[in-house]
Amino acid sequence: MLPVTADAHLSGPIAVLVNPTAGRGRYRGLLPQLLDGLAAAGRPVRLLPASSPDEAESACHAAVADGVAALVAIGGDGTVHRAMQAVAGTDVPFGPVPAGTGNDFALDTGFPADSLAAVAMIADALRAGRTHPVDLARMTGTDGTxxxxxxxxxxxxxxxxxxxxxxxxxxxxxxxxxxxxxxxxxxxxxxxxxxxxxxxxxxxxxxxxxxxxxxxxxxxxxxxxxxxxxxxxxxxxxxxxxxxxxxxxxxxxxxxxxxxxxxxxxxxxxxxxxxxxxxxxxxxxxxxxxxxxxxxxxxxxxxxxxx
Known part of the structure; x- marks a missing residue:
């Protein structure tokens, strides 16, 4: 197990990518509570505009380039996957909130299945400046993609x-x-x-x-x-x-x-x-x-x- 790392100087807003159709929309009504839970970390919460998966990924890249304190993805594995492209290999902390039909990555890396509990965990980690490093897989195609x-x-x-x-x-x-x-x-x-x-x-x-x-x-x-x-x-x-x-x-x-x-x-x-x-x-x-x-x-x- 890799050691826990801590950042005492995380600053800036929390960027949040939301997929309102995740889990066939059953989490949509919880969104205000989830955002309030993230705001409890003491930083502004900034919703990222996106009307398609490609726009979602672009919005995440732009947010990271703007210097956000953290990126949070509320949705299933597809939403997490899109957001992950922007933070992989960077120092920007990431929080996946399970709110989809499939939430494999979040659950396999230690987040609770309950989305409100996951948000509470993320907010607590932000307040404490605490992160856990995990591995990712990097794919490379024949054209260098x-x-x-x-x-x-x-x-x-x-x-x-x-x-x-x-x-x-x-x-x-x-x-x-x-x-x-x-x-x-x-x-x-x-x-x-x-x-x-x-x-x-x-x-x-x-x-x-x-x-x-x-x-x-x-x-x-x-x-x-x-x-x-x-x-x-x-x-x-x-x-x-x-x-x-x-x-x-x-x-x-x-x-x-x-x-x-x-x-x-x-x-x-x-x-x-x-x-x-x-x-x-x-x-x-x-x-x-x-x-x-x-x-x-x-x-x-x-x-x-x-x-």
Missing amino acids: ERWYGAVLAAGFDAICNERANRMRWPRGPRRYDLAILVELARLRPRRYTLRLDGVPHELDAVLVAVGNCPTYGGGMRICPDADPTDGLLDVVVAGRVNRRTLIRVKPRIYQGTHISHPLVSSYRARTVELTAEGITTYADGERSLDLPVTISAVPGALRLLR
């Missing part, structure tokens, strides 16, 4: 299902993803991957590859159950030549993390992961990200959490 993520990168069947669901216009809501899974299950086939783990190559056929900085994704699925965001390493979980029946049978075990004992599931650990396959668009923290091939590096202490 860089993205950060905190939880898990999906680069197999799960990413393919997300990509199909995002192309569909019907049905709305979770049923669209369920339908995408059914379609892709019918088309399931292993793909050839090349993994280079700290420079050591592995050629394999697989239906699922996940690279985790934290254990969970998808709202509590422990896909990389042994991942630790303070150990300076990435956990890689691979489901090999798995057929439809086996995948359906193994999937419920992911919530407990017991799938890694299946003979067709392998796990690895590395500081740097180079991942190559044809026709895969990755999803990081549930957000559409870079096309393969990518290089992923664990960056120790890249984020300073307010807890």
Whole structure:
């Protein structure tokens, strides 16, 4: 565990990114209380204007460039992911407030599931000038594009299902993803991957590859159950030549993390992961990200959490 750090001179406003549609809007009524809780830290609270994910990310970058004391993201993993791009690798402290359908990064890094309790923790850390450093994963594409993520990168069947669901216009809501899974299950086939783990190559056929900085994704699925965001390493979980029946049978075990004992599931650990396959668009923290091939590096202490 990395040591707790303290800043005695945090100053300036608290910038807050809010996703009002997170958790299907069920947290919207709590927003005034959440903002009041942050104001209890004794600093002005500044809401960041954003009407799209790209605008949200740009607003966070602008706030950090303006010298805010801290950045807080109220929403799910997607909102946290967007805000994280602005503070990764900087000295600006960050507070994720769980208020979405999936809150994997916040929960895996020690924040309470209750959003009001998370705000109280963040405000107390701000008053005390207290931060906890945690690792992030940095992705680099072939064109040099860089993205950060905190939880898990999906680069197999799960990413393919997300990509199909995002192309569909019907049905709305979770049923669209369920339908995408059914379609892709019918088309399931292993793909050839090349993994280079700290420079050591592995050629394999697989239906699922996940690279985790934290254990969970998808709202509590422990896909990389042994991942630790303070150990300076990435956990890689691979489901090999798995057929439809086996995948359906193994999937419920992911919530407990017991799938890694299946003979067709392998796990690895590395500081740097180079991942190559044809026709895969990755999803990081549930957000559409870079096309393969990518290089992923664990960056120790890249984020300073307010807890």
